[in-house]
Amino acid sequence: MDFFPSALDNLIDKFATLPGIGRKTAQRLAFFVMSLPDEEAISFADAITEAKNSIEYCAICLNLTDGEICVVCRDTGRDAGIVCVVPDSKGVLAIERSHEYKGRYHVLHGVISPMNSIGPDDIRIKELMARVSDGDVDEVIMATNPDTEGETTARYISRLLQPFGVKVTRLAYGIPVGGSLEFVDDATLMRALEGRLEM
């Protein structure tokens, strides 16, 4: 496509690096940005720069924040004794959506994945251990994704936590609320049976 200006090609390339965005979609997005009024396109660029410049990891839980400490860790109404371990900031978002959880978080920024050469030292486990060894934590809730890598990571961390005598729990597996039994996969049904509760 060398009949397009190189700056446009470059922008298409950038969009194509985003996850889930293929070449065609990248073209569509780049053309759309080109069709925007100047000030809107520039404010898009500014939003990226500003977010990147102003946002850091919370000094306590490593969630994204624009202060030194994130709003969850700053909130004195929340229980600092409970720490929910999530793979990334999207995990925080998901748990917060339940409006149920009143503890704090720890963001791992990844999961252990030998396939992708991501070992325990490549994610933020050390920081979690430091928090727990400080002695203020009573319970650690593992909320990694329900897949092999998430499971591996959860087990690895829970083994590391054993010497500290802290309670380690895990999100329950089971049938999704509002789901239909016939569409629930076998593995989930098995877990739901295993975890059955008295009524």
Next chain:
Amino acid sequence: MDFFPSALDNLIDKFATLPGIGRKTAQRLAFFVMSLPDEEAISFADAITEAKNSIEYCAICLNLTDGEICVVCRDTGRDAGIVCVVPDSKGVLAIERSHEYKGRYHVLHGVISPMNSIGPDDIRIKELMARVSDGDVDEVIMATNPDTEGETTARYISRLLQPFGVKVTRLAYGIPVGGSLEFVDDATLMRALEGRLEM
């Protein structure tokens, strides 16, 4: 989600304004950009600014270009007497992919769409008329999309062109190459029959 930094919320909002990008995808993209190394995120922002600043409409065909005249219009090997009318720059890209066309283009930057209050004066028809009335054009090929708005636009323009005595053609309708008859819709089959050629 007011527990996320406002700069991040703002970036999510920006991504969500892109066509075909919903709230969830916008979040995913924003988080991804946050996870990039600083220089990569900044170079994304720069790509937008630079594309927007350096790219203009070609003075002849209104396609996107970084010079005054685009590479197609600059190419003396192409036939300036044939003008292919496309709705947008993506149309140029599509026709070029055929490697068949050796004429020039005219980019309308939209189609007539009463539903969206886009009238003939809102798209670049005037510029096409000016090119034709200059007398160098022998044939105008209408390559608008094969939908109602594209058809309407093509018919409107071809009526305007009548007084100039220029040849006006349209891309052929028919069954797509490599397609299977059973999946071709009725309207297309009808057009394919109407436009049948002797073998």
